[in-house]
Amino acid sequence: MPSWLADVPITSGAVPVVLYVLALAAVTASIVIGVRAGRWRRVVIAGVAGGVFGGIVAWLVGDVWNLLDVGFTVVVRFWIVAAFAALAAVGAASLGRGAGPRRAPLRRWRIATPAIAAVLAVAAAAIGIDTDFGQYPTIGEAFGVSGFTRAALPAVRAVPGTTAVTLRGWRAPAGMPRSGRVSVVDIPGTVSHFHARPALVYLPPAALTAAPPPLPVLIALSGQPGQPSSVFRAGHLDALMNAYAATHHGLAPIVVAPDQLGSPYVNPMCVDGRLGNSRSYLTIDVPRWIRAHLSVLSGRRAWAIGGFSQGGTCSVQLAAGDPALFGSFVDVAGELVPSLGTVTKTIDGGFSRNAAAYRAATPRGLMLARAPYADTVAFFTVGQTDTLYTHRDRIVARIARSVGMHVTFLVSPGTGHDWSTVDYGFVHALPVLTARMGLP
Template identity: 35%
Template sequence: MTAALAWDGPLDWPITSGVIPILVLALGWLALVGLAVSSSTHWWSRRFPCAVLLTAALTVLVRAVVNDWWQPWPDGLTREVVFWVGIGILGLLLALFRLPPLRWRGRFAVLGAALLVLLMSGSEINRQYDQYPTLRVLLAPWIQHTPTFSAGRATSTLSAPAGRTLAEVWHSPAGLPAKGTITTTAIPGHKSGFDPRDAYIYLPPAYQATAPRPLLPVLVLMAGQPGGPADWVNSGGLAGTMDSFAAAHQGLAPIVVVVDPTGSDWANTLCMDSKIAKAQTYLAQDVPDWVHAHLQTGTGRGAFAIGGLSLGGTCSLQMAVNAPQVYGSFLDISGQDEPTLGSHDKTVQAAFGGNEAAFDAVDPLHVMARQKFPDTAAAFVVGKSDGEYGPQQRKVYQAAVAAGMRATFTEVPGGHDWNTFRAGLSGQLTWLSQQLGLIG
């Protein structure tokens, strides 16, 4: 930890592990105690109890609104997150109740203490998900510039003959870059009518070779909800993961196309063609069409994989069973056992007007119960401490095996968080590349 602080810039210091979150936690608790303690009898008899009771009521209300009524995301707020939301509310209310009799210096001190409590609350919530491991990741939307996609076509290409992998026939040319590139671009929904956010494209070092250019396989990748394509680039450390793999394989790695299956943080298309959106058509037709038109890649289902985390993991399973002609393998990280808007009845009503048969026609468990997929490879990954999605992942894995898929099930340290998601991708990258014919 000392070395990290000594050699990295402040933007790269870890804020979910090590010294910094412990310091923030200590200062936050001290600030909260400072806001809570007073020598005034009136404070203890009226204002403090009022702040505590109001905090309890607001915290319960927040949980009920998010988890039970509104349900903006498939994943509800955990008990730990609700607790830290309550601590933040308590800090604010204690500060508000202390402000009226104070002069301006005292008010600045109280507001500073409240900010420390809020910082502690936010820090601890971030530690639950590990979505922002450093300040650089947190500030990426404002400080990081991603260039627009632009890639020319090579006049000669290299593909692997039958029975051999691309790595067996590829020879890295002199001067090949050590790192790949990440760019952003629109992938419009010409056939689906879907309006997604911009995608991110990772091109490995080998793609930059032009004499010849290897026809690399493609991994279509999706984030969860709330979230978007940028999450895999920033929180997921996509470039570092892929570059590390490429460095060990003469610059070879799958091309990664990080797409948006929801349209916004607040939307949930269920990755289906339904009353909500034609998300399946977008992922099964529009995205592959764009790849074929703008990139030189391997062709056929054997050269295309799809993967994702949480909602994106569920979505990858859906595409694998509903569009098996497009995707021959998939990676489901911490996905659900069925697409959901929070409850089964709510989902079926919103997507299909209550038509259970229409839902069952595309629901992965129902599809796998009536159809076999012997030519599909599946990898399921979940955090060891994920009590909610762990059982769901195992259920879906067992259904995949029963449906004839070549399936694997892996548990990694962590819960439903970015530690698990990052490990899920990096740990399965070799497996994915084998399924895609890139390496043996």
């Protein structure tokens, strides 16, 4: 897929507006063309019944069965109801078509419009739901194509002994780029043998100069399903870092977005187990690659990890489990425990039926085993309407506070389990993180 096509937004701009208009026009045309005089009542009844059925489906999937482990917002429920109502109305209308002349153009339209209307109605609902979640903001993201390209990384220079002095005395050289750059890189699982998809690296303007200063590191993780590019395409971390760098002489944290999943449809739960050695990959292979290929600061205060949903859970697990590596973490709407759906399925599928190993890998188990934490900063962020994950994150935050972590709990106004909550969380965490990391 060409980069220009991959970069086309589908949750903002002209694309969703055009699709909504076409869907409304097609559904209306299908009803008008397909219904014989006097049959509007049947179409209305079918539309209302379809909407009620859609509401029941949303309630069952989102509330009763919780199949997606995500609470549905009012916007999501509206689109589900609208889609079912439109499909039912179009279906009822198509059954009441007049015969008309067999070869007349009107007859061909009567045959085609129900199918066109149904496809456009489903597509419009999908875009509406995606806009609410913010999961796939571009065509590329929807098809697993990031749109970012590979670029040579700057040569790593020797890190001076006193890194803080280097950063305090840094002045932007002439010719420094005005914005940072996101590049696709390969981080092999040399030790873990984890089969990861390509990672992405954001380098701020200062890191793109001839003699870049050593900079702090933020490892950012997407949710599941997701891919590394989601933290930039949906989470806009590159824009956030560029805004910070614009007022700080080109300085900002380097952001590395590795793949903790291996596939959008697999959840290794950031542990070493039957589903892949995700933990070793993220705590051994990725940090070694970063130190070998990027000019970065050493020391736990200069390293942070953060993520959304499943990535937020991983951030707690890895920061709590390896406090010598990460001094801070950002958990945006993370889970209470790593999960494959049910506790039994998780223990059987991810921990080879070892319940003790499962308990030890939970945020609670990791924190209690390594308590107390004298100098770990934890940010928890949830959406105001995301009641399910708010309850979970409050429990984890309470445990983190009890073991000595410095905890900040944020509620994003008016958002749910979506990337808008991620934006809010990182925007509010960044000033504290950068100060801890040694940036001015």
